Amino acid sequence: MAKQMMLTGNYAAAYGVKLADVDVVPIYPITPQTSIIEKIVELIDKKEIDAEFIPAESEHSVMAMAVSAQATGARCFTASSAQGLVYMHENLFVASGCRLPVVMCMVCRALGTPQGLGYDFGDALDQRDTSWIQIYLEDAQEILDMVIQAYKIAEDKKVLLPVAIAYEGFAISHYLEPVTIPDREMVKTFLPAYTPHVALSDVENPVQMGYCDMNGSLMTEIRYQQHEAMENAKSVIEKVDLEYGKIFGRSYGGHIEKIMMEDAQIAILAMGSIVSTSRIAVTTLREKGLKIGLLKLRVFRPFPWEKIIDITKNLKMLIVLDRDVSIGSTGIVYSEVAGALYNLEKRPLLLNYILGLGGRDITVEMIVDIVSKSINDTKNGKVQSHVNWYGVRGL
Secondary structure, eight states, X not given: OOEEEEEOHHHHHXXXXXXXXXXXXEEOOOTTTHHHHHHHHHHHHTTSSOOEEEEOSSHHHHHHHHHHHHHTTOXXXXXXXXXXXXXXXXXXXXXXXXXXXXXXXXXEXXXXXXXXXXXXXXXXXXXXXXXXXXXEXXXXXXXXHHHHHHHHHHTSTTTOOOEEEEEETTTTTSOOEEXXXXXXXXXXXXXXXXXXXXXXXXXXXXXXXXXXXXXXXXXXXXXXXXXXXXXXXXXXXXXXXXXXXXXXXXXXXXXXXXXXXXXXXXXXXXXXXXXXXXXXXXXXXXXXXXXEEEEEEXXXXXXXXXXXXXXXXXXXXEEEEESOOOTTSOOHHHHHHHHHHTTOSSOOEEEEEEOOGGGOOOOHHHHHHHHHHHHHHTTXXXXXXXXXXXXOTTO
16 A cells, blocks of 8 residues: 655655566765665665665676676666766666666766766766666656666666656755655566566576677667667657556656646746756746746657757747856856757757856756846847856956
8 A cells, every 4th residue: 555754855756666576776975865865775784675786886786796797697786876876877888789778876076176066967978878777767756666666667678778866955855755665566567577578597598698798890780779778768758657647647748748828929848856946947937927938858868859849939039047157158058958959940949057167056946046147148039048057256
């Protein structure tokens, strides 16, 4: 039977692991993901999770262990953050190249130097080309639900790619929220026991994984297959979200959640906790008579460019808020959105604001101010500055 508990985002992830009947959990601690480990170990000690917990000596080894366990037919979970995630980077390619449906929480924290514990999406987005599905979340309830959904997506035979669930450290990972924990038997109906497509443990049908292609004769074909799997994931993500909603009463819009978009002429596009703040800002601006909406971008890989085109076709302006930056270029999300809209004859004016790096606070007043500046800067129907750094001291 479903029940409610007050949980942090990290604890919600641990309860998602419990409900998904995960078999192996290799992890190396790093702030702010460490409390996921602590809660999982507590649940293992209480016999609430029947899983093998493996403390590793480094994040690089963590993913090697996850790859090895998943390759034998075990359902695997892990988590990391910041420098640890970057240290893991090499083996992320191994997991996806071997088409292993590992699920990982990327509890986002700004990369040093300067060193700190503040959060932005730089660490997770730095992994965007590793062929992992990336889903960015807003709150603890969504984290629990998406850990369960992630296995259903990753293990689909049309996909067979690892899934990263990304959310901001501290702002989401450590804040308490009411979370509904679904009935375990209902979850088992939604997410049956893992049946691997191939497994090293199946001695009657021996296979090789991680083979060597010294002269690159197969690289193009393998990368194409990964790309095709990513494209397949688009429909699978939508299907799984709808199925979850029918069973448990909560769905999240698949790739993009649309908020007050029915008659919107202007829209904000954002990921993660910025969406929560933007919901209030958009409501405030609506009360002042502005026809504005909000797009919550949930799935960054595969990037839903078709949906971006369709949703924004009647907008006059789209404001992309980036809690990240590709130094020397633009916000990372903005560059993807701009690429999606580039060849269209009719497209909204597109503006980018880079803000909140390293965990700097983003307020409702700031977002309202950004909208006001955007309207003023485009009065002549042209964009004066496509890329804007907001709140930089001394400017």
